[in-house]
Amino acid sequence: MIEDPLFGYRGIARAFLERNGVKIGDRIRVRKSKEKFAVEGIVMPRSLLAEDGFIEIKLDNGYNIGIRITEDTIIEKVREEKKEFKGGLIVPEIPKPKPGLPYVSIISTGGTIASKVDYRTGAVYPALTSEDLYRAVPEIADIANIKAEILFSIFSENMTPKHWETIAQLVAERIKEGFDGIVITHGTDTMGYTAAALSFALQNLPVPVVLVGAQRSSDRPSSDAAMNLYSAVKVAAEAPFAEVVVVMHGSISDDYCLAHRGTKVRKMHTSRRDAFRSVNDIPLAKVYKDRIELLSKNYRPRDKNRELELKNKFDNKVVLLKIYPGMKGDIIEYLVDAGYHGIVLEGTGLGHTPEALFSAIKRAIREGVPVVMTSQCIWGRINMNVYSTGRELLSFGVIPGEDMLPETAYVKLSWVLAQTRDLDEVRELMLTNIAGEINRRSLVSLYPPVI
Amino acid sequence: MIEDPLFGYRGIARAFLERNGVKIGDRIRVRKSKEKFAVEGIVMPRSLLAEDGFIEIKLDNGYNIGIRITEDTIIEKVREEKKEFKGGLIVPEIPKPKPGLPYVSIISTGGTIASKVDYRTGAVYPALTSEDLYRAVPEIADIANIKAEILFSIFSENMTPKHWETIAQLVAERIKEGFDGIVITHGTDTMGYTAAALSFALQNLPVPVVLVGAQRSSDRPSSDAAMNLYSAVKVAAEAPFAEVVVVMHGSISDDYCLAHRGTKVRKMHTSRRDAFRSVNDIPLAKVYKDRIELLSKNYRPRDKNRELELKNKFDNKVVLLKIYPGMKGDIIEYLVDAGYHGIVLEGTGLGHTPEALFSAIKRAIREGVPVVMTSQCIWGRINMNVYSTGRELLSFGVIPGEDMLPETAYVKLSWVLAQTRDLDEVRELMLTNIAGEINRRSLVSLYPPVI
Numbered sequence: 001m002i003e004d005p006l007f008g009y010r011g012i013a014r015a016f017l018e019r020n021g022v023k024i025g026d027r028i029r030v031r032k033s034k035e036k037f038a039v040e041g042i043v044m045p046r047s048l049l050a051e052d053g054f055i056e057i058k059l060d061n062g063y064n065i066g067i068r069i070t071e072d073t074i075i076e077k078v079r080e081e082k083k084e085f086k087g088g089l090i091v092p093e094i095p096k097p098k099p100g101l102p103y104v105s106i107i108s109t110g111g112t113i114a115s116k117v118d119y120r121t122g123a124v125y126p127a128l129t130s131e132d133l134y135r136a137v138p139e140i141a142d143i144a145n146i147k148a149e150i151l152f153s154i155f156s157e158n159m160t161p162k163h164w165e166t167i168a169q170l171v172a173e174r175i176k177e178g179f180d181g182i183v184i185t186h187g188t189d190t191m192g193y194t195a196a197a198l199s200f201a202l203q204n205l206p207v208p209v210v211l212v213g214a215q216r217s218s219d220r221p222s223s224d225a226a227m228n229l230y231s232a233v234k235v236a237a238e239a240p241f242a243e244v245v246v247v248m249h250g251s252i253s254d255d256y257c258l259a260h261r262g263t264k265v266r267k268m269h270t271s272r273r274d275a276f277r278s279v280n281d282i283p284l285a286k287v288y289k290d291r292i293e294l295l296s297k298n299y300r301p302r303d304k305n306r307e308l309e310l311k312n313k314f315d316n317k318v319v320l321l322k323i324y325p326g327m328k329g330d331i332i333e334y335l336v337d338a339g340y341h342g343i344v345l346e347g348t349g350l351g352h353t354p355e356a357l358f359s360a361i362k363r364a365i366r367e368g369v370p371v372v373m374t375s376q377c378i379w380g381r382i383n384m385n386v387y388s389t390g391r392e393l394l395s396f397g398v399i400p401g402e403d404m405l406p407e408t409a410y411v412k413l414s415w416v417l418a419q420t421r422d423l424d425e426v427r428e429l430m431l432t433n434i435a436g437e438i439n440r441r442s443l444v445s446l447y448p449p450v451i
Numbered sequence: 452m453i454e455d456p457l458f459g460y461r462g463i464a465r466a467f468l469e470r471n472g473v474k475i476g477d478r479i480r481v482r483k484s485k486e487k488f489a490v491e492g493i494v495m496p497r498s499l500l501a502e503d504g505f506i507e508i509k510l511d512n513g514y515n516i517g518i519r520i521t522e523d524t525i526i527e528k529v530r531e532e533k534k535e536f537k538g539g540l541i542v543p544e545i546p547k548p549k550p551g552l553p554y555v556s557i558i559s560t561g562g563t564i565a566s567k568v569d570y571r572t573g574a575v576y577p578a579l580t581s582e583d584l585y586r587a588v589p590e591i592a593d594i595a596n597i598k599a600e601i602l603f604s605i606f607s608e609n610m611t612p613k614h615w616e617t618i619a620q621l622v623a624e625r626i627k628e629g630f631d632g633i634v635i636t637h638g639t640d641t642m643g644y645t646a647a648a649l650s651f652a653l654q655n656l657p658v659p660v661v662l663v664g665a666q667r668s669s670d671r672p673s674s675d676a677a678m679n680l681y682s683a684v685k686v687a688a689e690a691p692f693a694e695v696v697v698v699m700h701g702s703i704s705d706d707y708c709l710a711h712r713g714t715k716v717r718k719m720h721t722s723r724r725d726a727f728r729s730v731n732d733i734p735l736a737k738v739y740k741d742r743i744e745l746l747s748k749n750y751r752p753r754d755k756n757r758e759l760e761l762k763n764k765f766d767n768k769v770v771l772l773k774i775y776p777g778m779k780g781d782i783i784e785y786l787v788d789a790g791y792h793g794i795v796l797e798g799t800g801l802g803h804t805p806e807a808l809f810s811a812i813k814r815a816i817r818e819g820v821p822v823v824m825t826s827q828c829i830w831g832r833i834n835m836n837v838y839s840t841g842r843e844l845l846s847f848g849v850i851p852g853e854d855m856l857p858e859t860a861y862v863k864l865s866w867v868l869a870q871t872r873d874l875d876e877v878r879e880l881m882l883t884n885i886a887g888e889i890n891r892r893s894l895v896s897l898y899p900p901v902i
Contacts, residue, residue: 155840157774161776270802271801271834325610347608348718379723389608447725
């Protein structure tokens, strides 16, 4: 594992320590140029939620103090970091369970929120343990008793339906053990897909299941890791809803996070911290440091007596296929030949494909491969009754995906096909709202305004 | 062709005429219940830009008047529509060229803006001629001298690279004939793709080329066809920029249209009238009825002396392939086996794929099939240097698509491969900004706010 020698420090404080060649564990003496009085102690890691501009040191009496860096601050290294200060020793003690606080299970699967920069190459690796996360944001100990564990340490682009099954299995175990909420740290690239998968796999949820990630790793100045993790734990511990949600920054500043329903959320920006957006739905809540503000009344309430039903099988022979002008039918013919079990099309507009695909689509359905239609517009609803193209596709047996996200429809078809391959049953399940993935009414206002 | 017997009437007026069994061409007598005085004349088609709530009749003296429908309006049919009032006869005369007004060529390719509802089945067909459009919005005669013609009458989902070539060819001819601007009516489903195609095909443009469509057909009450067409003609006739743009509603009300750069525009909603959005760029202009408000200074100015360069060849063996968790390499292997010439990936996040695809991607590039990376996030920029997945993909020779839309990258690769199959040349062209498709600087503000 690559350790960040200045874990938790960013901005002014990081630059100052780097300039002075000081790292965590070093014994230093600090004073102002005009003063004789100096403070001596060991440089400690800093909470990522704490303000920039301070050095945190442990005094010999055992107390930690934060020293503000000003123009006249002078730092002097007394002794290099001792071997024994590496790793575990400087981790603050995991606090004993506090009676009265809810219990939250943190399951780490990898991604930027659990990653570190390799300072030799500048590349980012999934590395941090859940304990590191805990060390980074000790404030979470004030809102919940935490049990952290590592399930995977992978980039989310390498998640597969098999991984969804394993995550759902572990979440179900932790819920049965009595935890009041679950947090899953996850890479952001495919977090929306996994959120949808857990929404289908974890039926009749008694407590919240929260996916959280970060767009910038926790040792970068503008990292969103700490606030996202804190907000996720807050939702898991305190939110009134028992839903699978994604909790991420709600704006470009650090003012609040949003809790998005797992079947209605999508990563809409490659790099912004507020990349995740609810599509065709409003977020469930805004999450501030000190409170959760509900935005929707439409949720399943938290109820620890409700019995979770685990349905965590996914078919891994499903394809999500985007439509484009000039596309030919051969790709669909190949998918049928190769024995794929289901196809979700990301069609154009209200749910269309070129006529050139008609015969391949007919063949797929004839040979028992369900074809589901969604739209590459992303916002809005499939309506295949408006134009003759849509009506023809319906007549072949294409299943209209309503207002489902293409990604959610892909996950759902994979979940449905693990239960049945009967085309009529597949159709019925795909058209049934199971986990908030289909809203019967479209609210025209649920479309982001032009900037 | 299916004729609408109440062409141009919507809302109150349409309901009133239907209730009274009156259609265009009928001779009617209209009076208020309390008055003896009645007006008699022939029911005329109504401009789609005109206010609802009026019946337009031609008096025997040759003048047209609009009569407001009130609660006490009584209508009486004097004579059924005469045979000779069908079709052409009720079309207002095409006005003679007005000296001083710019000349605009309108090329119709189909789509909802040029479509009609079949009242027997409720389905929408591409049917209207450009003359019908002209009849629908006679106001365009006040801003330009129009020459309208039909090139295709197809749904835009059936557009192919071949069609792009033909459209570009005709546009080039019209520009060489001296038109001051070109309007192309087009289905909205793939209008973004065609706009990108024309942006690459029509190099060194001297005048604006405007694509326009409608989300609701022109005989529906809430149609956007008339305002969009009017605004498109205004841009073609008057805009200071010589660019390929899409002109569509800018908001849900009828207050303005937006002119979006052809390589940066995407249909983002299945049904809303303001479905088209600029992505990673600001629109070029707001188009009001009486003025064009520029939003960007970054454009090629109109200059009729500039010589158009037509580069309208497109390779039709290019694939746009969306990445999803659990995806396997076999689809890419198939594409290479099947002799496809290029692949644009719609990767996750900053430009990633599952590791499971690595060997197939390597093979594609080794066998001379360029692979271009874009992001399914839609907003933001590819950056494959941040994570090891991206760095590995770069090392195989994957071409990062910068901040290009996946759809634009697909069109561009098709255009590039029609010029060269040499991988180095393909890379260089893909990384060169040719028609505004790549912005070197990302403006973080170019992301729609949360509602």
